[in-house]
Amino acid sequence: MEFVLLLLISHLNFICGLIPGLTPPAGLKKKRIYHQIRNPPPEHEMNPTYWRNQAQETLKRALNLQKLNTGVAKNIILFLGDGMGIPTVTAARILKGQLESKTGEEGFLEMDKFPHVALSKTYNTNAQVPDSAGTATAYLCGVKANEGTVGVSAASVRRQCNTTFGNEVTSILKWAEDAGKSTGIVTTTRVQHATPSASYAHSVNRDWYADSDMPSEALEQGCKDIAQQLIFNIPGIEVIMGGGRKYMFPRDTPDIEYPNDWKANGTRLDGKNLVEAWKDMKKGKNAHYVWNREQLKSLDLTKIEHLLALFEHGDLQYELERNKTTDPSLEEMVTTAIRILSKNPKGFFLLVEGGRIDHGHHEGKAKMALYEAVEMDKAIGRAGSLTRDTDTLTVITADHSHVFTFGGYTFRGSNIFGLAPYLSDVDSRPFTSILYGNGPGYSLQNGERPNVSNSEIYENNYLAQSAVPLRQETHGGEDVAIFAKGPMAHLFHSVHEQNYIPHVMAYAACIGQNREHCVKFERGPCPSAAWVPIGSGAILLLLLTLLSCI
Numbered sequence: 001m002e003f004v005l006l007l008l009i010s011h012l013n014f015i016c017g018l019i020p021g022l023t024p025p026a027g028l029k030k031k032r033i034y035h036q037i038r039n040p041p042p043e044h045e046m047n048p049t050y051w052r053n054q055a056q057e058t059l060k061r062a063l064n065l066q067k068l069n070t071g072v073a074k075n076i077i078l079f080l081g082d083g084m085g086i087p088t089v090t091a092a093r094i095l096k097g098q099l100e101s102k103t104g105e106e107g108f109l110e111m112d113k114f115p116h117v118a119l120s121k122t123y124n125t126n127a128q129v130p131d132s133a134g135t136a137t138a139y140l141c142g143v144k145a146n147e148g149t150v151g152v153s154a155a156s157v158r159r160q161c162n163t164t165f166g167n168e169v170t171s172i173l174k175w176a177e178d179a180g181k182s183t184g185i186v187t188t189t190r191v192q193h194a195t196p197s198a199s200y201a202h203s204v205n206r207d208w209y210a211d212s213d214m215p216s217e218a219l220e221q222g223c224k225d226i227a228q229q230l231i232f233n234i235p236g237i238e239v240i241m242g243g244g245r246k247y248m249f250p251r252d253t254p255d256i257e258y259p260n261d262w263k264a265n266g267t268r269l270d271g272k273n274l275v276e277a278w279k280d281m282k283k284g285k286n287a288h289y290v291w292n293r294e295q296l297k298s299l300d301l302t303k304i305e306h307l308l309a310l311f312e313h314g315d316l317q318y319e320l321e322r323n324k325t326t327d328p329s330l331e332e333m334v335t336t337a338i339r340i341l342s343k344n345p346k347g348f349f350l351l352v353e354g355g356r357i358d359h360g361h362h363e364g365k366a367k368m369a370l371y372e373a374v375e376m377d378k379a380i381g382r383a384g385s386l387t388r389d390t391d392t393l394t395v396i397t398a399d400h401s402h403v404f405t406f407g408g409y410t411f412r413g414s415n416i417f418g419l420a421p422y423l424s425d426v427d428s429r430p431f432t433s434i435l436y437g438n439g440p441g442y443s444l445q446n447g448e449r450p451n452v453s454n455s456e457i458y459e460n461n462y463l464a465q466s467a468v469p470l471r472q473e474t475h476g477g478e479d480v481a482i483f484a485k486g487p488m489a490h491l492f493h494s495v496h497e498q499n500y501i502p503h504v505m506a507y508a509a510c511i512g513q514n515r516e517h518c519v520k521f522e523r524g525p526c527p528s529a530a531w532v533p534i535g536s537g538a539i540l541l542l543l544l545t546l547l548s549c550i
C-alpha cells in the first residue's frame, strides 16, 4: 500500500513538477530542511474519492444557484474589514482553523461560505493606492472620491473647507433612514474614523475628528468637525458603537475610564458635550449612553430605541489585548446592534467595521491584524444566525489591501506565523512565511538580516520583516474581494468599481436611487405570460399588466 502511494506521489510529482508541497523549487533544491518535517497529507485526503465527492457537492450547490434570490432585502448588513486584502482573508482562514487545532488551509471562514464573490477595484479618484476615506465614500455613498475625504465628491479638495459645500454626497445609511429603516454603525475604531464617518459626515479631511483638529480658517468657513456631524447630521441613527469618547467632551474633561491619562482628556474647544447633546435630542425616547461592557449587558434590548456606546477614548483595544471585562468584542457589539435594529418592521441597515485589521498591518504586527480578521469573521457568523438570507442582504468587503503577504513554500498545516521550511539561498538565514513589502519590520544588523527564531516570531507584537523601512506599513493597491448573500447578492458577479457596492445594496432594498423596480413588488409580482390564458381579450389584459410593470 505504501509502495503504491509512493508511486502515486512520484507520478503526480512528475506531472505537476511545480507543486510546492512535493518538490522544492529549483533555486531551493539543495537547501536543507533545517527545522521542520513535512507531515504526510491527512489520511482522507490521499483518497481521490474524498476530493471528487467534495467537488461534486460544491458543483451541486453551484447548480442550485440558478435559483437566484431576487427578493427584496428588508435588511442590509455591510461588514467592512479595513485593510482586509485577499492575503489577509486566506491567512485568517488558516489561523481560524489552527485555533481549532486543525491544519487550517482546508477550512472555511464564515465569509467563505457566501455564495457570491466578486472583486472590487479600490483606487481613489486621485490615488492608485487608496486610503480608507476615499474608499469609504465609494462603498457607502456610491461615488468615487479623493483620498482623505469623506462624504464629498472628487470635486472637493482635501483640507480646503470651502470645497465642501455643494459637493456633499449622501450614503446608503441616509437612504435607509429616509426609507424609514433603522440604522446602525458598529466599529472597533473611533466612531469618527474614516470608515464610519463617510456614512454620516461630509468632510474634506478625515482627520477633522473634533474642532481642535481643524484649522481656524476651516471653522470660519463653516466646516463642522466629524464628531459634531455624527450627532447632528442624521439624528435618526439608532445604534452607534465603538470608541472615540475624547472627541465628544470639552477640553480638559478627564476621561471617565482613564481619569489620570491626560491623552484621554476631552479635546473639544467649543465647550460642547456631545454626549449630553445626544441625550437631549433623544428625550422622550428609550435612549441610552453606555461606556463599558457591564452597562451594555444590562440594557433591555427589547425596549431600547437608541444606543450610543463609546467604550474607549480613542480606538478600541486590539482583540488580542482586549480587557474582556470592560470592553465588548466585535461579535458582542454586532449581536446587540442587530437585536436593537431588527425590531423595526421596515428593516435596517447596519455598517460593521473590523477597523483594526488595518492598524495591525500598519504597525507591521501581522498577529494583531489576523486575530482582528478572525474576530470579524465570528461576528459575520453571528449576524448570519440572527438574520435570514430570504430578507437580509449581507455583504463583506474591504476598503483596500495591504503590502502583506505569506509564502515560502511552507508545509501543509505550518503555523501561519511560522518560518518557511528552507533557509534563504542567498544569506542562509531563516525567514518567516509572513512578510511585508514595507513597514517597521525592516531590520538589518551589521548589514545582515536578523537570524529570526521561533522564540520571537509568535509574539503578539512581533514585527514581520519588510523590504523597505517605513514607520507605518502602507496599503496595497490590488483588488479586494466582495462576498455577498441574500436578495440580489448575485449582482456582485464580476470585477466591479468599488462605488458599485451601495448601488446594489440600495437596489436590493428598494431604497435610494433604484426604488422603481420595487414598485412591482408593492403591486404584487408581475404575472408571467405562462399563466395568463391566451384569448383575444386576455391579450389586451396581458399587455396592460405588462405595461404597468415596466
Ligand SMILES: *[C@@H]1O[C@H](CO)[C@@H](O)[C@H](O)[C@H]1NC(C)=O
Binding pocket: 160, 161, 162, 163, 217
Ligand atoms: C476657498 O478658500 C481658499 C483658502 O483655503 C481661498 O484661497 C479661496 O479663495 C476660497 N475660495 C472661495 C471661492 O471662496
Ligand SMILES: *[C@@H]1O[C@H](CO)[C@@H](O)[C@H](O)[C@H]1NC(C)=O
Binding pocket: 252, 253, 254, 262, 263, 265
Ligand atoms: C487633562 O485634564 C486635566 C484635568 O482637567 C488637566 O489638569 C490636564 O492639564 C489635562 N491635560 C491635558 C494634556 O490636556
Ligand SMILES: *[C@@H]1O[C@H](CO)[C@@H](O)[C@H](O)[C@H]1NC(C)=O
Binding pocket: 323, 324, 325, 326
Ligand atoms: C480590566 O479592567 C478592569 C477595570 O479597569 C481592571 O480592574 C482589570 O484588571 C482589567 N483586566 C485586565 C485583564 O487588564
Ligand SMILES: *[C@@H]1O[C@H](CO)[C@@H](O)[C@H](O)[C@H]1NC(C)=O
Binding pocket: 428, 429, 451, 453
Ligand atoms: C541562527 O540561529 C540558529 C539557532 O537559533 C543557529 O543554529 C545558527 O547558527 C544561527 N545562524 C547565524 C547565521 O547566526
Ligand SMILES: [Zn+2]
Binding pocket: 083, 132, 358, 359, 362, 475
Ligand atoms: Zn490604513
